[in-house]
Amino acid sequence: MVNENSKYYKNGINKNTYDMLFPDFYNIKKEEIADEETSLIIELIDVYTLTEQKKLFIDLVKKTFDEQYGINYSNIKYNKETKQYEYEIKEKIYTFNELSDMTDIEELKKELKTDKRYHKCHTRTLGLAFGIPESNIVTGYEVIENAKVLHSVLEYKYKNKFYIIDYTKNIIMPKEQYIELTKFKEIERISDLEYIEDLGKICNFPYLTDKVYVTFKKELIRELECKGLFVDDEISKKEIQELKEEKMRQIENYKELNEER
Secondary structure, three states: OOOOOOOEOOOOOEHHHHHHHOOOEEOOOHHHOOOHHHHHHHHHHHHHHHOOOHHHHHHHHHHHHHHHHOOOOOOEEEEOOOOEEEEEEOOEEEEEEEHHHOOOOHHHHHHHOOHHHOOOHHHHHHHHOOOOOOOEEEEEEEEEOOEEEEEEEEEEEEOOEEEEEEHHHOEEEEHHHHHHHHOOEEEEEEEHHHHHHHHHHHOOOOOOOHHHHHHHHHHHHHHHHHOOOOOOOHHHHHHHHHHHHHHHHHHHHHHHHHHHO
């Protein structure tokens, strides 16, 4: 048991180091602050994917933001041909899909349409990596106006184009558009296969939270391996090997599907 006055968290990370390097904070440097217009776009997309009453939402945006800013913030439409939502502002079009429309897992579908989806970015992104071939768990900072927040998303490639899945916003969006709107700055990435390799080992550390793992992965594993602590038992080795084989089959099927298209 860790003493409350200890300088270390239960997971073994020095409190001062963690709080200094990876805080969620406000009043950031002026040059890092996202402009109000850009922040409002991603915030409205966030709320749009949360609501079932989309027409009512559009009407409210039109009466509130369009009149206040003189900008058409309510121009969100679904394109039946491309099967994507299109958000057109100042002659620029941002495209996205709702993750809830793409998953067959009922528990996630329901959660994604409620505010219960928030504050779960690290855990849910790790879970999504199992189902998306050749994906990367990417952790970094996103900036919304003057707030800089530690955040995890899933990156994957489809037809030579990179996309971001942001669970807490219930969106799948082209990577370049996502970074433009959130000012996302990467600090760590873990491939789906790397995560599977680590699974049997990190399970032996109950205080190693998902947030700590996705943020300090390389440093933690290097330190634990040096001390001979980061090892699999025979049971987990077998389970991990089965997961790896399933992931490789998934990747091969995905490549074949892309080639057919």
